[in-house]
Amino acid sequence: MQLDLNLLTALNALLEEGSVAGAADRLHLSQPAMSRTLGRIRRATGDQILVRTGRTMTPTPRALAMRDEVHSLVSQAHAVLSPDHELDLGTLERTFTLQCHDAVTTAIGPGLLETIRSRAPGVTLRLLVEAPSDTSDLRHGRVDLEISSAEPALPEIHFETIGHDHLVAAVRPDHPLADGELTVERYAGARHITVSRRGRLHDPVDDALAARGLRRRVVAAAPTSTAALHLVSRSDLVVAVPERMCRPTVAALGLRTLAVPLDLAPARINHAWHHRYDTDKAHAWLRTQVREELQAICGHSDA
Numbered sequence: 290m291q292l293d294l295n296l297l298t299a300l301n302a303l304l305e306e307g308s309v310a311g312a313a314d315r316l317h318l319s320q321p322a323m324s325r326t327l328g329r330i331r332r333a334t335g336d337q338i339l340v341r342t343g344r345t346m347t348p349t350p351r352a353l354a355m356r357d358e359v360h361s362l363v364s365q366a367h368a369v370l371s372p373d374h375e376l377d378l379g380t381l382e383r384t385f386t387l388q389c390h391d392a393v394t395t396a397i398g399p400g401l402l403e404t405i406r407s408r409a410p411g412v413t414l415r416l417l418v419e420a421p422s423d424t425s426d427l428r429h430g431r432v433d434l435e436i437s438s439a440e441p442a443l444p445e446i447h448f449e450t451i452g453h454d455h456l457v458a459a460v461r462p463d464h465p466l467a468d469g470e471l472t473v474e475r476y477a478g479a480r481h482i483t484v485s486r487r488g489r490l491h492d493p494v495d496d497a498l499a500a501r502g503l504r505r506r507v508v509a510a511a512p513t514s515t516a517a518l519h520l521v522s523r524s525d526l527v528v529a530v531p532e533r534m535c536r537p538t539v540a541a542l543g544l545r546t547l548a549v550p551l552d553l554a555p556a557r558i559n560h561a562w563h564h565r566y567d568t569d570k571a572h573a574w575l576r577t578q579v580r581e582e583l584q585a586i587c588g589h590s591d592a
Contacts, residue, residue, distance in 0.1 A: 303339060397583060448559045450559050451584060452557075459539055
């Protein structure tokens with residue numbers, strides 16, 4: 290049986306896009322041509338691959354089982370067929386997708402964009418916020434580099450700890466907590482706002498307070514640190530934020546930061562990528578630029 294290996298590229302697009310129209314746009318084909326290709330894939334595999342459910346299409350169990358393997362095969366084929374040459378940043382044209390906390394974007398974004406503008410003007414960045422839940426975006430190639438405090442669970446995701454950050458309490462300059470010693474009792478007695486992309490009203494600060502027999506009043510949750518800090522600037526709320534990463538926003542809003550009177554572990558600053566990019570010269574260059582920007586803010590890794 291003679292196999293058309295071009296079908297793998299089409300199958301990969303179909304499985305990642307989840308629609309004939311999306312795969313057609315991705316591969317620069319017409320929808321009829323993509324539909325015919327899907328028919329050929331169905332005949333070759335003996336499986337429907339995508340089935341219509343209402344106005345959308347749903348992958349079959351076999352399609353879901355083969356999705357990661359198909360993506361890996363296509364990535365390996367591209368690596369084999371791509372010429373191995375020195376990286377020319379001046380002519381490099383590529384789009385990288387970074388996913389990170391909004392505070393990280395604010396902290397490293399200006400320097401990173403300026404480096405790209407001056408050294409690799411053909412590179413484009415897509416800066417995404419953290420997903421509301423754990424995803425397989427790194428595995429499936431939808432995200433090139435993820436910056437977070439988490440340690441990846443999958444063995445094919447490589448990561449590096451670049452530094453650490455610690456929480457501080459941010460308040461408006463004339464907030465009552467800004468006068469005198471900030472005791473744990475005064476801190477607990479204030480009105481608080483949390484930062485949670487899932488809207489959680491409880492975080493490690495509450496656990497540390499509970500260990501001291503105290504509770505705080507959390508009156509709101511904001512999806513980003515930037516939103517929370519803006520709310521703090523216009524109210525008597527208190528928010529605990531990473532000191533180094535939030536420094537630009539804190540300064541721009543004219544806020545004060547106070548040491549949180551609790552024993553809280555510092556947060557790691559990791560960046561993670563799929564191992565398929567280990568030897569990708571352009572991706573390695575991007576990792577270096579991100580590492581240098583983060584190290585300038587939070588110090589070198591002591592991991």
